[in-house]
Structures are given as structure tokens and as C-alpha cells.
Amino acid sequence: MIFNLINRKIFTLLKVQYSNMLEYRVEIALWAISGIIxxxxxxxxxNNNLYxxxxxSEVMLSRYFLCAFFVRQFSVVWVVFSFEExxxxxxxxxxxxxxxxxxxxxxxxxxxxxxxxxxxxxIIAFFFFIFNPESIWIPNLDILLLSIVSTFLSFLxxxxxxxxxxxxxxxxxxxxxxxxxxxIPTLFLSGLLAPVVSFPAYVKSWIYLTPFPYxxxxxxxxxxxxxxxxxxGLGMQILWIFLLxxxxxxxxxxGTKKYTAMGS
Amino acid sequence: MNLRKYLKVYKKFLHTSLASELEYKTNMLxxxxxxxxxxxxxxxxxxxxxxxxxxxGGWKFEQALIIQGIYTILNGITNTWFNPNLTEIVKHIRxxxxxxxxxxxxxxxxxxxxxxxxxxxxxxxxxxxxLLFFCIRxxxxxxxxxxxxxxxxxxxxxxxxxYSLWFFISTTxxxxxxxxxxxxxxxxxxxxxxxxxxxxxxxxxxxxxIFIPLAFITTIPSEVFLGLSQSWKILLEVIVASVFLITxxxxxxxxxxxxxxxxx
Numbered sequence: 021m022i023f024n025l026i027n028r029k030i031f032t033l034l035k036v037q038y039s040n041m042l043e044y045r046v047e048i049a050l051w052a053i054s055g056i057i058x059x060x061x062x063x064x065x066x067n068n069n070l071y072x073x074x075x076x077s078e079v080m081l082s083r084y085f086l087c088a089f090f091v092r093q094f095s096v097v098w099v100v101f102s103f104e105e106x107x108x109x110x111x112x113x114x115x116x117x118x119x120x121x122x123x124x125x126x127x128x129x130x131x132x133x134x135x136x137x138x139x140x141x142x143i144i145a146f147f148f149f150i151f152n153p154e155s156i157w158i159p160n161l162d163i164l165l166l167s168i169v170s171t172f173l174s175f176l177x178x179x180x181x182x183x184x185x186x187x188x189x190x191x192x193x194x195x196x197x198x199x200x201x202x203x204i205p206t207l208f209l210s211g212l213l214a215p216v217v218s219f220p221a222y223v224k225s226w227i228y229l230t231p232f233p234y235x236x237x238x239x240x241x242x243x244x245x246x247x248x249x250x251x252x253g254l255g256m257q258i259l260w261i262f263l264l265x266x267x268x269x270x271x272x273x274x275g276t277k278k279y280t281a282m283g284s
Numbered sequence: 285m286n287l288r289k290y291l292k293v294y295k296k297f298l299h300t301s302l303a304s305e306l307e308y309k310t311n312m313l314x315x316x317x318x319x320x321x322x323x324x325x326x327x328x329x330x331x332x333x334x335x336x337x338x339x340x341g342g343w344k345f346e347q348a349l350i351i352q353g354i355y356t357i358l359n360g361i362t363n364t365w366f367n368p369n370l371t372e373i374v375k376h377i378r379x380x381x382x383x384x385x386x387x388x389x390x391x392x393x394x395x396x397x398x399x400x401x402x403x404x405x406x407x408x409x410x411x412x413x414x415l416l417f418f419c420i421r422x423x424x425x426x427x428x429x430x431x432x433x434x435x436x437x438x439x440x441x442x443x444x445x446x447y448s449l450w451f452f453i454s455t456t457x458x459x460x461x462x463x464x465x466x467x468x469x470x471x472x473x474x475x476x477x478x479x480x481x482x483x484x485x486x487x488x489x490x491x492x493x494i495f496i497p498l499a500f501i502t503t504i505p506s507e508v509f510l511g512l513s514q515s516w517k518i519l520l521e522v523i524v525a526s527v528f529l530i531t532x533x534x535x536x537x538x539x540x541x542x543x544x545x546x547x548x
Contacts, residue, residue, distance in 0.1 A: 208329060
């Protein structure tokens with residue numbers, strides 16, 4: 021019975037958010053387009069024959085960047101910006117009264133956005149294959165399933181990190197600038213602009229201990245069929261989720277105690 | 285007389301927006317760290333490209349650093365003036381407050397483009413200048429009067445083009461209401477300005493010199509720094525910049541005819 025209730029809640033939330041997102045199709049298409057930086061990076065790599073020095077074939081590199089684009093598309097998180105706005109406008113107060121953690125609402129929003137985004141990402145991939153027909157490949161089913169799981173885990177890690185930052189809104193008014201700060205290492209170290217194998221040794225020695233390579237590099241390598249340590253990567257992703265989740269719960273319970281609605 | 289009035293008004297703008305921004309002092313510190321990290325990140329990315337190659341698109345590492353310096357200055361200018369002001373247009377139009385702007389006895393484009401200022405961008409501009417001075421030393425560039433005037437002219441042209449692009453996209457809000465994603469798309473394209481244009485394939489080079497004039501924004505000023513630029517290129521940049529400025533002005537006046545306030 022309890023399970024049924026949760027199930028219904030999730031279903032309703034998703035349905036509401038999906039129809040909400042469908043209204044802003046153009047907006048989401050533009051978001052999808054703004055994620056094409058990996059393709060520009062690929063262009064620099066192939067146009068200057070940089071792939072030779074890192075033992076990547078040209079085809080594998082183009083698959084890698086396509087997968088990096090896909091993983092990024094389905095792990096974009098913006099919860100801190102929504103939460104900051106809601107918290108400044110005082111919209112969080114009614115959410116807090118409801119018997120449902122408001123972050124479920126944002127979570128459903130993100131999932132619904134990903135469903136809406138999916139066709140646009142496919143269209144962009146289609147154009148990519150028209151220009152690079154030699155890089156077409158079909159991953160086997162288990163690899164595909166595993167990479168979907170790892171992309172979702174990467175999304176979860178980023179969602180948790182941003183939710184923790186979003187909870188700082190209870191103390192400060194501009195939590196989003198901290199997110200912008202954290203976005204910089206995510207951008208350069210996650211493998212979105214260059215695969216982690218190409219990094220110099222002094223970075224590679226410590227980077228695998230941070231969550232960054234598991235956000236894009238690991239799922240993209242998995243999906244594109246490059247060599248990766250599958251169990252190690254998934255293990256690290258799950259470990260980070262287990263580390264971040266209690267932290268989020270702690271900061272949420274501290275923050276809600278601190279919360280005073282705007283204007284009081 | 286008229287100019288004096290505008291200067292006086294601008295002084296008031298500076299005063300009010302500085303006063304409100306300086307309330308968030310830690311925020312400025314966070315923004316400074318973000319700017320420094322993002323510069324370090326892009327130099328790190330460049331160093332990956334250069335780790336086994338002496339040249340990328342005909343540019344040496346020391347020369348490519350000049351582009352980074354110019355990009356950082358322009359990005360700082362974007363963060364100081366364009367970003368806080370032009371994203372505000374969207375809000376003005378959605379909430380109907382553009383009415384109040386239009387009713388004021390002052391040019392609406394002036395008001396909208398210069399009302400706010402974000403002082404943390406200054407630090408980024410300074411950072412860019414430091415990098416440029418460093419580049420002048422390591423590239424052994426002789427400072428002469430003609431060099432200084434030419435680089436000043438080209439950089440101010442870049443600023444004009446950049447401003448026009450931002451203003452142009454923000455103006456389309458009058459028809460589409462929610463265009464801040466289009467600004468995101470512009471941002472992601474501008475990101476390419478960090479790299480020498482010659483490192484891209486021919487077709488992308490065409491796109492980046494005609495549709496999105498990135499070639500004019502960072503590459504030509506950097507060529508001027510290295511003393512490589514022909515005079516026709518500089519002349520072309522001046523022409524492009526004035527065409528962009530005039531068109532964006534005309535487009536704003538044209539768009540205003542379609543403005544019908546909120547809920548009407």
C-alpha cells in the first residue's frame with residue numbers, strides 16, 4: 021500500500037513536469053544545441069592529428085566525443101538555480117508544508133526534461149553521423165544498458181552535489197555563484213573537453229580519486245567501447261553517491277531548521 | 285549638453301549598482317576564484333593540446349596564450365556589463381516593466397545596456413591584462429605607438445561586435461519572450477574564441493568568420509599583437525564592427541514597434 025502511494029506520487033509528479041516541459045520545446049532544443057562544445061573540441065583534435073599521441077584512433081575519438089555529448093545531455097543539472105529562485109521568492113514555504121521533500125519535485129523536473137530532450141539529442145547525433153559516417157557503431161545491449169545506468173549515476177552524483185549547494189540558500193542569498201565555481205573543475209576535469217587519458221601524468225595520479233572523471237569520461241568511454249574498468253567505475257560512482265547522500269540529508273535538516281520565509 | 289546629461293546619468297547608474305553589488309562581498313571573492321580557476325583550466329586544456337605538438341593551427345603555445353588573454357578580458361567585460369544588463373531585458377519584457385524604461389526621457393538602448401554593473405568582472409579584466417603583459421614579455425613584442433593604437437582599435441572593435449551579438453539576441457526576446465537559452469547557445473559558441481581559428485577545419489572556420497564572427501573577436505586582435513595581421517584585416521574588422529553596431533541599433537528600434545507590453 022505504501023509502495024503504491026509512492027508509486028502514484030512519482031508518476032503524478034513526472035506526468036505534471038513532463039507536460040510542463042513539453043510546453044517549452046524550443047527552449048529545450050536550444051539547451052541541447054548549447055551542449056555541442058564536445059564536437060568543436062573533436063574538430064581541434066582531429067584537425068591537428070592530436071589523437072596520435074594518446075593512442076586513440078580517429079574513429080574512437082569521434083565516438084568518444086559523441087558519447088560525451090550524450091552523457092552531458094542526460095546529466096545536466098540546474099537544481100541550484102531553480103531552488104535559489106524559489107527560495108528568494110518565498111515559494112519554498114508552501115513546498116515545505118507538503119508531505120513530500122521539495123527536491124523530489126526538482127528531481128522529477130530534471131527527469132521530465134531529459135525525456136523531452138531525448139529527440140533533440142538524437143537529431144544532433146543524426147547530423148553528426150551524416151558528417152562522420154565512418155564513426156557509426158552499434159554498442160551491444162549489455163554495454164548500452166550499463167552505460168545508461170552509469171549515465172544515470174553520474175546524473176545522480178551531480179544532482180546530489182548541486183542539491184547540497186542549493187541547501188546553502190538557507191544561509192546565503194547567492195548560492196549559485198558557488199555552483200559556478202564548482203562548474204569549472206567539472207568542465208575541465210570531467211572529460212567533456214578532452215578525454216581523461218590525454219591528461220598529463222601529474223593530474224592522472226589523483227584525478228581518479230575525485231568524482232569528476234566518473235561524470236562524463238567513464239560513461240562516455242563505456243558507451244563508445246573504449247577500454248575502461250567497468251566494475252571499478254561503477255563502484256566509484258556508487259561510493260560517491262553513498263558519501264554525498266548522508267551529507268545532503270544532514271544539510272537539508274540543518275537548513276530547514278534555519279529557514280525563515282522571505283520577509284519574516 | 286546632451287552628452288553631459290548621459291554622463292551624469294551613467295554616474296548615478298554606477299553608484300546605485302555598485303552599492304547594491306558590494307553588499308555581497310563574499311560573492312565577489314567566489315567570482316574571483318572562479319575567474320582564476322577558469323583561466324587555469326583553459327591553459328591546462330591548451331597544454332594538453334600542445335603536449336606532443338609544437339604547433340596548433342600554426343600557433344605556438346606562447347602565441348596561443350595571447351588569445352587566452354584577450355578572451356579573458358572580453359569575458360570579463362561580458363560579465364561586467366553585458367551579462368547583468370542584457371539578461372535583464374528578458375525580465376523587463378516578461379514582466380512588462382519595459383514600459384517604464386520606454387517612458388523615461390532617455391535613450392532606451394542606453395538605459396538597458398548600461399544600467400547595471402557587476403564589479404567582480406573587473407578582476408577578470410585585470411587578470412586578462414596580466415596575462416597579456418606576460419605574453420608581451422615571453423613573445424618579445426616591441427611596444428610602439430602604432431602597435432598600441434592598432435591593438436586598442438581591434439580590441440574595441442571586438443567589444444563592439446560582442447556587444448552587438450548579445451544585444452541582438454536579447455532583442456529577439458520581444459517576439460520569443462524566453463531567449464536566455466539562446467544566450468546560452470551564444471556563450472557556448474563564444475567559448476571557441478579561446479582557441480586559434482586556424483586549428484579548426486575549413487568549414488567551421490567559414491562558419492566562425494561569417495555567421496558568428498569569432499574570427500574578428502579574438503583571432504584578429506591576437507594577430508595584431510604578434511604583428512602578423514595585414515592592414516586589410518584590421519580595416520575589415522572596423523567595417524564589420526560598425527555594421528554590427530548599426531544593425532543592432534536599427535534592429536532594436538524595429539523590434540520596439542512590435543512591443544505590446546505584458547498582457548495586452
